[in-house]
Amino acid sequence: MKRSIILVVCAMSWLFVANTHAAISYQPHKRVHNKIDASEDKETVFVTSLMQKMTLAEKIGQLSQYVGGELLTGPQSDALSDSLFVHGMVGSILNVGGVEKLRKLQEKNMQLSRLKIPILFAFDVIHGYKTIFPTPLAESCSWDLNLMYETAKAAAVEASASGIHWTFAPMVDIARDPRWGRIVEGAGEDTYLACKIADARVRGFQWNLGAPNSVYACAKHFVAYGAPQAGRDYAPVDLSLSTLAEVYLPPFKACVDAGVKTFMSAFNSVNGVPATGNRWLMTDVLRNKWQFNGFVVSDWNAVQELKAHGVAETDKDAALLAFNAGVDMNMTDGLYNRCLEEAVHRGQVDMQAIDAAVERILRAKYALGLFDNPYRFLDAKRECREVRSANITALARKAASSSMVLLKNDHNMLPLSKQTKRIALIGPLANNRSEVMGSWKARGDEKDVVTVLEGIKNKLGNNVTVTYVQGCDFLKPSTQEFSAAFEAAQQSDVVIAVVGEKALMSGESRSRAILRLPGQQEALLDTLKKAGKPLVVVLMNGRPLCLEKIDKQADALLEAWFPGTQCGNAVADILFGDVTPSAKLTASFPLTEGQIPNYYNYKRSGRPGDMPYSSTARHIDVPNKNLYPFGYGLSYTSFAYGKMQCASQFDADGVLQVAVDVTNKGNVDGEEIVQLYVADKVASMVRPVKELKGFKKVFIPKGDTKHVEFTLHARDLGFWDNNMQYIVEPGTFTIMVGANSEDLQQQDVVWDGKEKQ
Secondary structure: OOOOOOOEEEEOOOOOOOOOOOOOOOOOOOOOOOOOHHHHHHHHHHHHHHHHHHOOOHHHOEEEEEHHHHHOOOOOOOOOHHHHHHHHOEEEEEEEOHHHHHHHHHHHHHOOOOOOOEEEEEEEOEEEEEOOOOOOOHHHOOOOOOHHHHHHHHHHHHHHHHOOOOOOOOOOOOOOOOHHHHHHOOOOOOOHHHHHHHHHHHHHHHHOOOOOOEEEEEEEHHHHHHOOOHOOOOOOOOOOHHHHHHOOOOEEEHHHOOOOOOOEEEEOOOOOOEEHHOOOHHHHHHHHOOOOOEEEOOOOOOOOOOOHHHOOOHHHHHHHHHHHHHHOOOOOOHHHHHHHHHHHHHOOOOOHHHHHHHHHHHHHHOOOOOOOOOOOOOHHHHHHHHHOOHHHHHHHHHEEEEEEEEEEEEEHHOOOOOOOOOEEEOOOOOOOOOHHHOOOOOOOOOHOOOOOOHHHHHHHHOOOOOEEEOEEEEOOOOOOHHHHHHHHOOOOOOEEEEOOOOOOHHOOOOOOOOOOOOOOOOHHHHHHOOOOOOEEEEEEEOOOOOOHHHHHHHEEEEEEEOOOOOOHHHHHHHHHOOOOOOOOOOOEOOOOHHHHOOOOOOOOOOHHHHOOOOOOOOOOOOOOOEOOOOOOEEEEOOEEOOEEEEEOOHHHOEEEEEEEEEEEEOOOEEEEEEEEEEEEEOOOOEEEEOOEEEEEEEEEEEOOEEEEEEEEHHHOOOOEEOOOEOOOOOOOEEEEEEEOOOEEEEEEEEEEOOOOO
């Protein structure tokens, strides 16, 4: 029987909010805040005065963003011409970095434009600017929110020192399908963890707003971009409203709560409506429900692509659809400049809506101090001092080692002894500088990268003989170097094989249907295994791969992801025990592609896959499990969990304390990520088999025991229904604590639905 619903909060209205018509003359836009402080009042006076001087064309110009590279490297492009500067029709420029280049662009703007409104400079600073940190998926595996705050902050310091005002990060799309290439850019498959990481990264990028050493963050891609059909980038997305509200929207709400200043609309359609033309999402939900008061930018050419979606016939139709939906700034295709002025005069676009969008962008520029000094981010001395500083380099090394997941370690093969005399180092990534930075490497320079070969030599000096053989390429069929690799392996004490993907096998428009090691790399590992020496496999890739065969070949398996600038030093730190691995997976590794998507928190079925007969939710040729589950990762020590401690029911305040003692049973200090999961046993809608609701990363010295506590609130037990209402129902809940999403102890707890008022 369906239980009574006792709590309903945060309902998302489906009512269409119509524009109200206003006079052409500018009136200040009402702010969300009840009070305006002195600085805000000064800002309002300035912006109001400026907008009263602006022509309609100049206002629309502030809503237009262009690519800046062609202006400086070759003949001027048609898109970004001197004429646009003269008419004040450039609000922002992207994809140019470095003080010298950006100063030229700002000078051109200030010289040619009538009102001298500064340009906002944007760049894809995804996981570092010059110093490249591990890719976001890799870094999420650290489960270290403070670390992710610090790396975002460091990226902001470097980017702003090179003149950048705004990054298109963090990407907070939930990704449950590793075929999708942009899984590399997010935080994995779990919504709870992704919300925490989104908050940390937004606060990191925006750590010191108003000063020229932080940048505006951008929550992207709004929304459900990570759930395309068949894992193909840009493909349509069809979701129930409950799944949209429960899985895909919360990380964006976390960004709003963290104070994010900008949003980016998604390329995909959501339930038949392209996100870039979806007024319900960008106006009803984002602005009216969530009270977001920053501005929204489209993705690259996404406005013009509304025609390809088949919802707009002409460029003008596309521009009207996107702007009226709530896209304030148009990236790259120039349609706003070409189409919106006439549309205003024809009454197809509300002038008040134009003014509101322009005001949001001008306020963003004002808050950065650009009206006082358009060049305040353009300090060449600071750029030399703060880009690739010693502190940031050290942070990159720490982030890389903290993100590496030890997947297998038979017979304690790792850490390797520093007294090892002969090492065979094999593989296309063993001495590679470019690929190990991963996709979206901003202005990372391969000359700054430490390779694995260099890292091992840095670690061991002249006391070891390292024989390096590439072995094979990523894609070429040649096995010509197999014999040299086999000979090097035979002559070694240990074989270290560094294999994986090329950087651009993941990332935007880099979906893969086959998730095996590309090229001849599996065959190379077969050859190395025949040498009969201990085989350590180091993986570098941007997504979960299907590794069942590699798991059988390797004595030890380290998922290093794409570690970034300090790649080799960080790998050596792990392999030789100067850092004890502590990372755990934030995306499940399937046995085979046919299981995908196979995330940990799947919903129950009437015929569960664990039933002991054939008519059940399963494949007949592969078991219902992942090779490596969500939350999994090994250490160089072992942790023993005591009995979970919690009451049999929530208290009168709707609170449950959950605790467990964790003991480090090994011979080295280590960190353990203790995880808390909850399952609703009976609900009015089908619920997941379990859901992450808390985690603690704790340092435990060898031989010590730590008492780990969680506080669970009744409101954490709820879910979103298909009316997009959040409901919490009384009943019995299974509380689970353990080392990963499968290795858990559990206890049933009752919440009676009664709380003190």
